[in-house]
Amino acid sequence: MSTLPAYEAAMLPPGLRxxxxxxxxxxxMHVLEAGEPGRPCLLLLHGFPELAWSWRKVMPALAAxxxxxxxxxxxGYGRTTGWSADYDGDLAPFRMLNLVRDQLGLxxxxxxxxxxxxxxxxxxxxxAAWCALIRPDIFRRVALMSAPFAGPPDLPxxxxxxxxxxxxxxxxAALPRPRKHYQWYYSERGADENMWRCPQGVHAFLRAYYHVxxxxxxxxxxxxxAGWTAEALAQMPTYYIxxxxxxxxxxxxxxxxxxxxxxxxxxxxxxxxxxxxxxxxRTGFQGGLNWYRCRTTGRFEAExxxxxxxxxxxxxxxxxxASDWGIEQVPGALRRMRELACTRMSGVHLIPGAGHWxxxxxxxxxxxxxxxxxx
Numbered sequence: 001m002s003t004l005p006a007y008e009a010a011m012l013p014p015g016l017r018x019x020x021x022x023x024x025x026x027x028x029m030h031v032l033e034a035g036e037p038g039r040p041c042l043l044l045l046h047g048f049p050e051l052a053w054s055w056r057k058v059m060p061a062l063a064a065x066x067x068x069x070x071x072x073x074x075x076g077y078g079r080t081t082g083w084s085a086d087y088d089g090d091l092a093p094f095r096m097l098n099l100v101r102d103q104l105g106l107x108x109x110x111x112x113x114x115x116x117x118x119x120x121x122x123x124x125x126x127x128a129a130w131c132a133l134i135r136p137d138i139f140r141r142v143a144l145m146s147a148p149f150a151g152p153p154d155l156p157x158x159x160x161x162x163x164x165x166x167x168x169x170x171x172x173a174a175l176p177r178p179r180k181h182y183q184w185y186y187s188e189r190g191a192d193e194n195m196w197r198c199p200q201g202v203h204a205f206l207r208a209y210y211h212v213x214x215x216x217x218x219x220x221x222x223x224x225x226a227g228w229t230a231e232a233l234a235q236m237p238t239y240y241i242x243x244x245x246x247x248x249x250x251x252x253x254x255x256x257x258x259x260x261x262x263x264x265x266x267x268x269x270x271x272x273x274x275x276x277x278x279x280x281x282r283t284g285f286q287g288g289l290n291w292y293r294c295r296t297t298g299r300f301e302a303e304x305x306x307x308x309x310x311x312x313x314x315x316x317x318x319x320x321x322a323s324d325w326g327i328e329q330v331p332g333a334l335r336r337m338r339e340l341a342c343t344r345m346s347g348v349h350l351i352p353g354a355g356h357w358x359x360x361x362x363x364x365x366x367x368x369x370x371x372x373x374x375x
Contacts, residue, residue, distance in 0.1 A: 004079050006030055011275065015060040020079070024105040025098070030079035031072045031106070032056070035063030040116040042374075043103060043139075044071040047122020047147070048288040049206065050357075051078045053275050054121065057363035058370070065371050070110060074124065075102055076287025078279045085286040087189055094290040095300040099127045100134060107138060117141035117374060121359060122326070123291055125149060129312060129341075136314045143317040143370060146326045146356055148333040151341035152307040171230035178244035179234055185242055186292040196284040198249035200256070203277035208252040210268055212239055214355035215323040217255065222324065225331040236325055267361045316342040317373045319366060321354030346373060 006018035007030075015034050022028040032052045042062055044055045052071035059069045073080040076094060083093060092098065107115055118139045120128025129149035132142035156162065172179040185191055198205050211217055225232040233241050238251050262270065294300055318337065320327045327334055327350070338345055349369050354361040 003028055003081050006079065007032070013056050013060065015063060016056060021106070021109050024109055025102050026093070027075060027080055027082035027102065027105075029072050029102075029106060029109075031070055032059065033068070033070050034059040035066070035068040037068050037110070039066055039068040041068045041070060041107070041110065041112050043107065043115045043118045044069065045074060045103070045118065045120040045124030045127050046071065046077070047120075047124045048291065049209070049276070049280060049285060050122065051276065051279060053078075053272075053279075054357070054360055056272075058359050058367045061364070061367035062370065065374075067116065067374075070106070072103075072106055074127070075099060076290055078283070083287055085192075085284060087192070087286060091290060091294055091297070091299065094287075095294045095303070096126065096130050097134075097300075097303060099291075100130050103127065103131055104135065104138065114138045114140055117143060117370075119143040119145065119370065120147075121145040122147055122356070123288070132312050132314050132316070133307060133310055136312075139314065141315045141317075141374070142312060143319065143373065144337070145318070145358055145366075146320045146324055148318065148327060148330070148337040149312070149341055150330065150333040150336040152310055153301055153305050155305050155308045158308075165228075168228065168230060168233070172233065172241065173244055175230055175234055177234070179230070179238075179241045180244050181233070182240050182242055182248070183292050184296050185248065186289050187296040191247070191289055192284050192286040194247035194249050196280070198247075198253075200249065200253060201277075202281040203273065204256060205249050205252065206276050206280065207262065207273060208256040209239070209248070210273070210357060211257050211261075211265075212237070212252050212255040213324075214267075214357055214361055215321060215353050216257070216261070216265065217323075217355065220323040220325060220355050222328045225328055227331050232331065236329060240325060240329055267357070267363075311340070312342045313344060315373075316345045317369070318345065318348045319358060319369055320350055321356060321358040321361060322350040322352045323355040324350075324358065326356050 006020050046054045052073045055071040062069045118128040118131045125144040125147035131139040351362050359366045
């Protein structure tokens with residue numbers, strides 16, 4: 001993958017700057033920064049399908065409070081290079097422990113012995129959680145956003161009489177309206193092509209995708225699900241539990257907002273969306289999709305079980321949109337995070353007027369909560 005220059009200053013909000021940092025665990029990492037180097041550092045980790053760009057609205061407020069704020073394009077994304085988009089390539093570089101290794105390398109390259117907090121959104125949330133779980137000496141606090149962390153997987157040897165879980169995929173496919181889980185769809189060979197080469201184009205696809213998972217989509221009214229069963233999961237919107245014979249591009253297309261709604265969307269105006277569309281139009285989505293493949297194949301489960309029973313013991317915080325189904329997509333995960341996985345969680349905040357893209361939809365409130373927590 002060819003190396004592109006960092007974002008030009010003209011495309012960045014005031015107070016932000018961009019640069020490339022080579023030699024980080026095999027990557028040349030593209031990062032956005034705000035605030036002066038040498039100040040206490042905050043590390044911000046994005047999710048899918050986003051970029052460091054997703055933090056553009058909260059970074060200035062955090063920097064104004066005295067922090068050096070750093071947000072990388074993570075492995076598989078944007079202008080960070082050194083990774084392969086080959087579906088048949090090695091998945092190991094995208095496994096969770098190596099994603100943590102990427103962030104350790106970035107902290108070292110920045111010249112810090114530790115960061116004040118690591119803050120992760122969506123798939124960046126488990127990366128942040130694992131950073132704090134494994135290296136609490138370096139990642140002194142952790143804020144998780146939109147995706148609860150239920151802890152490391154258990155050792156199966158602790159319950160040798162446990163029965164195998166029912167095949168949730170067969171059960172979903174057998175529903176009267178046959179369905180499939182989006183994470184396993186994202187693991188299929190054709191998922192990247194479906195979204196990258198969709199008839200409506202990447203810009204329109206992302207507009208519909210971001211819209212349908214935001215508070216702007218009135219059907220986003222999450223509630224607790226009874227359990228990990230096909231009948232319970234099928235109560236979620238189709239961007240999570242998809243129709244069996246549709247790809248994601250076809251799933252979100254009917255919810256494409258009209259011109260008036262797009263013009264009224266202050267949290268993601270067309271000029272901001274164009275940055276996402278240009279980057280994903282160039283790279284495709286496979287880099288981020290490989291993270292899902294690491295999870296769904298189970299290939300690295302035993303490695304994660306090394307940390308079975310270990311808790312996050314640094315100060316922690318959880319923030320999500322009140323209209324975000326992500327907090328309920330794994331039944332019981334929110335409770336496990338609060339009661340078991342995080343021993344020093346100071347609060348769970350569900351922000352009205354925000355869906356899944358909470359730091360973009362309600363950046364002022366997110367920055368306020370983070371700064372109050374940081375003290």
